Amino acid sequence: MAPSSAETSPKRERRKEARPGELVKAALDLFVEKGFAATRVDEVAARAGVSKGTLFLYFESKEDLFKAVIRDNIANLFPAWNEEFKTFGGSSAEMLHYAMDLWWLNVGNTPASGIVKLVISEAQNFPEIAAFYQKEVVEPGTGLLQSILQRGVERGEFQHMDTSKSVFSIIAPMIFLMMWKHSMGACAASANIIDPKEFIHMHVDLLLNGMSAKKTQ
Amino acid sequence: MAPSSAETSPKRERRKEARPGELVKAALDLFVEKGFAATRVDEVAARAGVSKGTLFLYFESKEDLFKAVIRDNIANLFPAWNEEFKTFGGSSAEMLHYAMDLWWLNVGNTPASGIVKLVISEAQNFPEIAAFYQKEVVEPGTGLLQSILQRGVERGEFQHMDTSKSVFSIIAPMIFLMMWKHSMGACAASANIIDPKEFIHMHVDLLLNGMSAKKTQ
Amino acid sequence: MAPSSAETSPKRERRKEARPGELVKAALDLFVEKGFAATRVDEVAARAGVSKGTLFLYFESKEDLFKAVIRDNIANLFPAWNEEFKTFGGSSAEMLHYAMDLWWLNVGNTPASGIVKLVISEAQNFPEIAAFYQKEVVEPGTGLLQSILQRGVERGEFQHMDTSKSVFSIIAPMIFLMMWKHSMGACAASANIIDPKEFIHMHVDLLLNGMSAKKTQ
Amino acid sequence: MAPSSAETSPKRERRKEARPGELVKAALDLFVEKGFAATRVDEVAARAGVSKGTLFLYFESKEDLFKAVIRDNIANLFPAWNEEFKTFGGSSAEMLHYAMDLWWLNVGNTPASGIVKLVISEAQNFPEIAAFYQKEVVEPGTGLLQSILQRGVERGEFQHMDTSKSVFSIIAPMIFLMMWKHSMGACAASANIIDPKEFIHMHVDLLLNGMSAKKTQ
DNA sequence: TATGAATGAGTCTTCATTCAT
């Protein structure tokens, strides 16, 4: 007769612990989609299935939520990655290709890719976040790639180069890819111009081999 | 008795004609610096030296002003450039270097470089502008570069390639450069990591020659 | 099987009964300190060591709590006092001094002194409370003092006077004292200007003897 | 046929200079009547005949408006008064009566009398204002009265006394009068208990002559 | 009875836009 308590009240039963995550997820989507300023806190709350007031139970302010979005989505990917590459067996060219694939899988092809656009768009208004991103993402990321290039140079696979600079020739198109995807990419005309995976491979090939005609070949 | 119209203050006349331009200039600076949403029309008017009301004499709305900023700063550079390159005498590698230098001089190192950040940041909220930008800038720009690559391939200077794709390997770092400059670049830690001119040359060299060790050389 | 009610934790029992009192006490302190509007019910609950929800178990609303604060702290002092003064043996001047001392001891120098400030501050918003205070405090208070003055007049100790009015010359500075203490008194500059006990005596003396120079003395 | 331009548009013609005053006036009334917290800025604006936004054109915040209310209504009465009393010819008793009458006329019987209630009620939340009031009103006010008492003592009209303290015996009932008027006074039961002018005179008389029966008289 | 997560009406404040001058 009495209803089984296991199936009742879907409304309030969600645990306090789940809320911040749900809100951050909703905020990420909305912020990426519409920008920080153009996103209403009501919308974020609504998309997370709670009321406006609830949002402020977990985040002191809209800015605070923004910071949480950035922080939470900048997972500690790098430690694991660094470890993985320490024991990599193949050639440095293969290593570079692999690193890029990994990145595409775990970041570029993920909602988190929208973060870059967010950070870039709002860096001036949130210097604190810019600095955080610089330290937590840019530096580890470039560091990892640089170590691959360095390995290639040391093993005679790559020419001598200033790795601290050529790193950006590799990274820049990845950033571009993400920015594109989350802005112009939505525009019909620009939609399918670029196929990311294909582009990444082509780009790495280009960088490795150059596009000049080979005289001796 | 009435003053001949030739008699009227030429300064004020010129002033009147110059108003929209001054406003657009002020708006560009502010929009780039703070983002569209975070810029108040009062600020724009103040920086242009007019009152808030005057701004609305020339632009129907803040959005309208935004569109004008984009439109006005996307000069018809391309027709002239296209013409210039039609008669270019040197090698295609030189041509590529030259094109990049030109770009850096006329766009990259110019306040207009901030436009890219603006367009990227607000593309979702202003699809109209994204489309406009796509048509007026992206397509002509990639077209121009593509024609250089094509020339190189045809003249046997470059390897065979899908120029419609490799074009992005050249462009992406330029976009990245501008975005960086107008966002993270302001952050102390990231300030002087990248020297643009130097980076551009190195990047083109890398693309031309690749970074793999040359076996026969 | 069920524990005899006598068995249940006497502490929790007493606790339960004590709750409203603890809440009222906490509310008094906070209301006096910060004003009614500026006090959050969370704070009251926290200071009373219970949760916000519990507060609403005992009081229908914040206003209801406010009324309880006033009511509970306007103890039935007067019946006891009236009795005490009926059998007072000394002179009416002594009686006046004694009444004032008693008041200082039981009200003026007590947290309850803050109530006056509360009532005065919120009287317009809570007419009901103003009326209650008028009937329960003002009238008995003035009545008691008036009876002392009357006694003095009847016994030839005091001059003839309209006691219903001169009563306020005695009371007003007491009210002032409490208001001062709970508002300006917190301000550093005004902190120690007035010593209450000393002032009370001086004031009563002044009222009894006047400050004019005595011709015949 | 055309309406005379002199009679048109009653809406927007009010001068900028008049606005702050009108707003402060409206705010004084409302703050006194309902308290600072219980007053909505919309109400203030409405009573001043402008929109909510206009209020914030002249005052940075509700708090700022509050401070303006206090400041603007604490006229520099004292310099003028001090001057007036320097040349006073009569007895010190007369002087005291005169001072009190003057006060009643210019402050006590004026909307500004509500300020005392405001300051007292909000002193804890606005320590800055408490200090300001202490310095600009309390000190000059007590100073002026003290000088009258001093004059009386020096001329042998008053007994020797600690004027710094007896001053409060004079002032306190005035404060009380104003507080009463603006709080309990609104309550029907307490309405007409006290007639201010009558009370003031009686009080000064009492203080001058005391209420004890004069033996030799 | 006690909790504290959730609510949403209510408040201050901002700012694009209007309009009388």
Added chain:
DNA sequence: TATGAATGAAGACTCATTCAT
């Protein structure tokens, strides 16, 4: 044409109150 005072809709945030547990 130019001004800038005025507007009011909209947004972030607060907090008394509710209610499932």
